[in-house]
Amino acid sequence: MSTPVIGVLALQGDVREHLVALAAADAAVARPVRRPEELSEIDGLVIPGGESTTISKLAVLFGVMAPLRARVRDGMPVYGTCAGMIMLADKILDPRSGQETIGGIDMIVRRNAFGRQNESFEAALDVKGIAGEPVEGVFIRAPWVESVGAAAEVLAEHDGHIVAVRQGNALATSFHPELTGDHRVHGLFVDVVRAYRTAESL
Ligand code: GLN
Numbered sequence: 001m002s003t004p005v006i007g008v009l010a011l012q013g014d015v016r017e018h019l020v021a022l023a024a025a026d027a028a029v030a031r032p033v034r035r036p037e038e039l040s041e042i043d044g045l046v047i048p049g050g051e052s053t054t055i056s057k058l059a060v061l062f063g064v065m066a067p068l069r070a071r072v073r074d075g076m077p078v079y080g081t082c083a084g085m086i087m088l089a090d091k092i093l094d095p096r097s098g099q100e101t102i103g104g105i106d107m108i109v110r111r112n113a114f115g116r117q118n119e120s121f122e123a124a125l126d127v128k129g130i131a132g133e134p135v136e137g138v139f140i141r142a143p144w145v146e147s148v149g150a151a152a153e154v155l156a157e158h159d160g161h162i163v164a165v166r167q168g169n170a171l172a173t174s175f176h177p178e179l180t181g182d183h184r185v186h187g188l189f190v191d192v193v194r195a196y197r198t199a200e201s202l
Helices: 015-024 052-061 065-073 083-088 184-201
Strands: 005-009 029-033 044-047 078-081 089-092 105-110 121-125 135-139 144-148 153-158 161-167 170-173
Touching (some): 005 015, 005 184, 015 184, 044 083, 052 065, 078 083, 078 184, 083 105, 105 161, 105 170, 121 153, 144 153, 170 184
Parallel strands (some): 005 029, 005 044, 078 170, 089 105
Antiparallel strands (some): 105 144, 144 161, 153 161, 161 170
């Protein structure tokens, strides 16, 4: 079977780092996506870290918000890191005015919950589904998840706060695996995309 194509939403944020991590995670062709018509050419999408209010506004402006919601609703795999996690939350506790999300994960997120830029930190995390050594979590003005609904599964916590969640084909982390050189979380996402492609082609 041909190699899955995974897009990285390239409106704002650390797009390049995700493209590199996906390429290194193997078995995937990674490409930037910013136009609605490009959405139909991908099997999965990563939403990078950055600034969720900016990503939200640009997604509406570029006309990708509505088609993206439709594809996520149809089951296209998505993986959001940090600002990307916020974009996948059904609800933001403290949205800026006009801030919208794509949604897809039944969770409530709190933006900037772990503090300001200069309070960024790293922590070793046990992530469900990732074997071996703990994952080094890089937290940069990171959100945490206040609560999840019944359909969402918690994959990791830090200091009693939820920092990784999965619901069906949607994955979200408060932290940034694309910055560490450890590509196991991206590998997990590539596996989700592969399974989706196999199911779709049956
Ligand atoms: N605090 C940012 C936001 O609200 C997220 C920070 C990040 O992605 N590193 O979008």
